Amino acid sequence: MLVLLSASRGAARAGLGRAAGVRLQSSAAGRLAVLGATYPTDGWTNTTAAILDKTGRGLLHQPSHPLAILKDLIFREFPGYAHYDSLEPVVTAQQNFDSLGFAPDHPGRAKTDTYYINRDTLLRTHTSAHQLQLLAAGARRDGALLALAKNGSAAPGNERFLVAADVYRRDEIDASHYPAFHQVEGVCTFARSEIRDLLRRANGSASAAAAAADSGVEAASTAAALSDATVIGAGNPIQPEHAAEEAVFLAEHMKRTMNRMVVGILAKAVDAQKTSGEDPAGGFPVRWIDAQFPFTSPSWEMEVQFQGEWLEICGCGVMKQFILNDAGMPDRVGWAFGFGLERLAMLLFGIRDIRLFWSSDPRFTAQFSPGRINTFRQFSRHPPCTKDVSFWLPAAGAFHENDLMDLVREAAGDLVEGVRLVDSFTHPKSGRVSQCYRIDYRSMDRTVTNDEINAIQERVRDSMVRRLGVELR
Numbered sequence: 001m002l003v004l005l006s007a008s009r010g011a012a013r014a015g016l017g018r019a020a021g022v023r024l025q026s027s028a029a030g031r032l033a034v035l036g037a038t039y040p041t042d043g044w045t046n047t048t049a050a051i052l053d054k055t056g057r058g059l060l061h062q063p064s065h066p067l068a069i070l071k072d073l074i075f076r077e078f079p080g081y082a083h084y085d086s087l088e089p090v091v092t093a094q095q096n097f098d099s100l101g102f103a104p105d106h107p108g109r110a111k112t113d114t115y116y117i118n119r120d121t122l123l124r125t126h127t128s129a130h131q132l133q134l135l136a137a138g139a140r141r142d143g144a145l146l147a148l149a150k151n152g153s154a155a156p157g158n159e160r161f162l163v164a165a166d167v168y169r170r171d172e173i174d175a176s177h178y179p180a181f182h183q184v185e186g187v188c189t190f191a192r193s194e195i196r197d198l199l200r201r202a203n204g205s206a207s208a209a210a211a212a213a214d215s216g217v218e219a220a221s222t223a224a225a226l227s228d229a230t231v232i233g234a235g236n237p238i239q240p241e242h243a244a245e246e247a248v249f250l251a252e253h254m255k256r257t258m259n260r261m262v263v264g265i266l267a268k269a270v271d272a273q274k275t276s277g278e279d280p281a282g283g284f285p286v287r288w289i290d291a292q293f294p295f296t297s298p299s300w301e302m303e304v305q306f307q308g309e310w311l312e313i314c315g316c317g318v319m320k321q322f323i324l325n326d327a328g329m330p331d332r333v334g335w336a337f338g339f340g341l342e343r344l345a346m347l348l349f350g351i352r353d354i355r356l357f358w359s360s361d362p363r364f365t366a367q368f369s370p371g372r373i374n375t376f377r378q379f380s381r382h383p384p385c386t387k388d389v390s391f392w393l394p395a396a397g398a399f400h401e402n403d404l405m406d407l408v409r410e411a412a413g414d415l416v417e418g419v420r421l422v423d424s425f426t427h428p429k430s431g432r433v434s435q436c437y438r439i440d441y442r443s444m445d446r447t448v449t450n451d452e453i454n455a456i457q458e459r460v461r462d463s464m465v466r467r468l469g470v471e472l473r
């Protein structure tokens with residue numbers, strides 16, 4: 001079961017061990033400053049200085065950044081929606097989890113997976129954290145929040161909206177995982193009476209009613225072969241609060257809307273490949289699969305095939321009715337999606353290393369321009385420097401890999417390219433477990449020296465002993 005988009009591996013591991021917790025140097029006074037506000041810290045605090053450094057970067061506000069280009073392309077596909085892209089990343093646990101129906105023991109809440117500022121406050125792990133808040137702002141006509149929309153008049157009561165934002169999750173280190181990334185949330189609601197009217201006019205056909213409610217043309221393109229073999233049923237049920245045809249109408253309307261968006265964007269990528277002389281034969285196949293989320297039912301994921309692999313790019317579904325009820329709109333129903341920007345941008349722009357999005361090297365930034373998808377030309381890769389670290393796991397307490405990841409990021413910043421477990425064995429007599437991790441260091445803009453990497457590696461080893469309680473070998 002997929003628990004949270006792109007954190008499935010972390011979430012699956014989360015139950016296996018409790019975090020020792022990376023401690024902060026900066027919380028000496030028991031307070032942590034984030035984007036100009038300060039928060040009390042407590043035993044939950046695990047947000048590192050390296051992560052806080054990312055919170056103000058504003059990549060989505062740099063018009064020629066590939067992530068901002070993709071965000072703008074998506075915004076443009078939804079002209080009738082209110083567009084938000086300036087909501088701050090610090091949210092409450094209530095917003096991020098409780099308001100969406102996450103169970104108290106849901107693995108997504110674990111300290112090993114989420115950056116907590118304190119027990120009640122965290123860096124949002126997904127843009128869904130803003131669903132209830134923005135729906136309620138619309139229902140109550142909360143002027144201050146509504147004013148943050150860039151095109152408020154398009155959907156003045158937030159009946160339909162998009163939120164693009166940076167999100168944060170503790171995760172492993174490799175070319176496609178980074179603890180800060182970006183999502184676009186989409187929410188579309190309908191008055192139940194409107195759906196009843198549409199269905200009546202379409203003689204009860206949900207797909208005809210969905211087509212009538214949708215101003216755009218149906219997606220049909222060679223850029224993407226669309227396949228959908230999902231079935232609404234016991235494993236992916238309609239909520240008891242919804243009539244079957246109401247839910248089917250929402251599902252049809254959602255899939256129509258999203259197919260059109262994705263096909264529109266992939267068509268631009270196919271053009272870019274043609275221009276750069278690559279052969280985009282077959283385009284990018286797209287498929288729908290069944291999924292599960294605490295805040296939707298039925299639920300689906302959309303995947304795009306790239307170099308033989310299916311990449312999950314989006315989770316979505318019919319919104320749980322309690323969210324709309326809690327927002328003060330029990331007479332409306334809706335669908336929602338959460339779209340990950342990095343994976344799709346890597347595919348569209350041909351970017352192979354996720355760290356590049358955070359680079360300010362002009363050889364990266366100068367290659368892109370607003371509104372345009374073009375294939376990134378890799379500049380020369382500098383040689384890597386690889387170091388192994390072997391250690392005995394702590395006898396008491398637990399070791400969690402994500403603590404090691406954050407510790408290396410703190411010591412090395414973006415010089416770290418990958419961290420992976422290469423060996424693990426249990427001593428036959430003592431029963432102690434020994435592990436060896438391999439750390440690849442590589443700069444994106446210069447050749448690193450062995451001396452400087454040795455100094456970083458020393459800091460890593462030292463902190464591992466002090467903060468994770470391991471015994472080096």
Ligand code: DAH
Binds near residue numbers: 125296
């Ligand atoms: N928030 C989910 C994640 O990050 C993605 C998602 C799934 C968003 C379903 C939605 C949704 O709005 O309806 O994994």
